[in-house]
Amino acid sequence: MKPPVSLDYAIAVVLLAATAAVLSFVMPHPAFNLAALLLGIYALHLVSLRVVIRMYVAGGGRPRRGKASAVDIAEIREMREQLEQDRREFENRKTELEQRIAAAEQQWELLRGMIRERVEGGTAAPNVAAVEEAMAENDSWTSTPPPSGPKEPTRIHGRW
Numbered sequence: 001m002k003p004p005v006s007l008d009y010a011i012a013v014v015l016l017a018a019t020a021a022v023l024s025f026v027m028p029h030p031a032f033n034l035a036a037l038l039l040g041i042y043a044l045h046l047v048s049l050r051v052v053i054r055m056y057v058a059g060g061g062r063p064r065r066g067k068a069s070a071v072d073i074a075e076i077r078e079m080r081e082q083l084e085q086d087r088r089e090f091e092n093r094k095t096e097l098e099q100r101i102a103a104a105e106q107q108w109e110l111l112r113g114m115i116r117e118r119v120e121g122g123t124a125a126p127n128v129a130a131v132e133e134a135m136a137e138n139d140s141w142t143s144t145p146p147p148s149g150p151k152e153p154t155r156i157h158g159r160w
Contacts, residue, residue, distance in 0.1 A: 064087045
């Protein structure tokens, strides 16, 4: 098989890329920078193409997958068993969580019923007039003047 890229051509492109890179450092100009970048990428492409074609020809054509070795088969079985075990564990965990959810929902309904009984049938709601009267009696302390005498410094932090 004839190589798609001759060695002389690949070397010439690599030398051009190196020259453009040196020129981009010596005389900073966007054209030299762009030329160095593009020629470098093209040179890498040509070299990698030569290497891949050489490996393809040396391998006798397209590489084929052979039969898996006994070690590979054993590893695959071990991984499948581990996956099956994990799946069973997750299924067990799922049923356990579903039971917990059902128990929590039953407890919520029980608490909700207790609250309804307490609000609707149990203790009566406080008399609004009595509460307002009690609050009016407690407002009497605001009408007295503050005590006179030496003032203590106000404490911002600490216990009261």
